[in-house]
Amino acid sequence: MSTQSQTSTALSNFIAGSRDTIPMLVGAAPFGVIYGSLAAGSQMSAWQGQMMSLSVFAGSSQFIALGLAAGHAGILLILLATLIVNLRHMLYAASLLPHVAHLPARWRWSLGFLLTDETFAVMNRFYRQAHDPALGHWYFLGSGISMYLNWQLWTLIGLVFGVAFPHLQSLGLDFAMVATFIAIVVPQLGRRPYLAAALGAGGLSYVLKDYPYKLGLLAAIIGGVLIGVMLQRHARRSYRSSEAA
Amino acid sequence: MSVTLMILGMCLITVVVKALVFVLGERLVLAPGIREALGFVPVTVLTAIIVPMILAPHGHGLELSPRNPQLVAALVAVAVCAVTRRQLLTIAVGLTVFFGWQFALSIAPWHAL
16 A cells, blocks of 8 residues: 555545556446346346446346346346346445445435445444544545446446347356356355355256246245355354353 | 436446445344345345356257356356465466366267257
8 A cells, every 4th residue: 555645635536446446447347238238138138238227237136137037037126126136235235324424415325226246345444443533425426427427338348248239148158157156155154154054045046947937046045045144043053052161 | 328327327226235334334233134135135146146147058958058158157166266265366277177078069079060
């Protein structure tokens, strides 16, 4: 880290937030291209693919919507899946809340909309190091807006690419999504309840995959979460009883 | 039209879920049980989505065989990620193995048999 300058302004915080998000921008780029090219090959029009990135701005929900729509899932199920997949943002928001609670409502709506896994990771690190938390919301805005513009750009490139090469799907490009999800999930499996939750959800999802409207997916997620919670509670209990002994 | 409607619905849900905690602030209290359960959501959702794509890439039966490039590449990607914990490397190696394996299968001599 470079040394803090004495004159920390809104602009310098905004720029610092964007700059510290650059690794995340690189990481999100292939994701955006894949989303765009899959959207171009789906039943939605190209402008709708871009509109989804502009208005929804949540990568995993967008991928899931594409996948579910391709499987002829109903709109209600897609909305329900969107809700479930986005619930994790409430956890992120809860942990960032102390730094945001004092801001005017328009700031809180905007920062909420711009919240992503990547920006959460950047903000979490920022507030831990706490350079100049008074102007932290400008740093947050810089990180969020750079992620937003980055996502629009790579979506557009993916759409153009997908329109130019309409048979991309048959190459198995959707494997890029599998590889990306593996890269997100595996580092989180260090603790046993998480590993068990993932294995349970994956196993159930395979077994239940032929249920209509992808309801098996929802059942698998709920089952996996329950397995994780139960194991975590069990681990905590046995830890406490071994402490007591 | 229904696609536009779907997108607008997704937008509404996403914005509300993401901003709810910031907007309501301390008025919104998440019960510890809910909080605990939410912690397991990312790993379960993503795994539940990809496992069928890996084990049954053609949507029919189980394809537990080296002739399934999705399976081979996914196993390699999991190993790379578990060892290095580097996202981009995992994705790059996974895709390379996937396309390489697919190509190798297509030119393998027994393919013509």
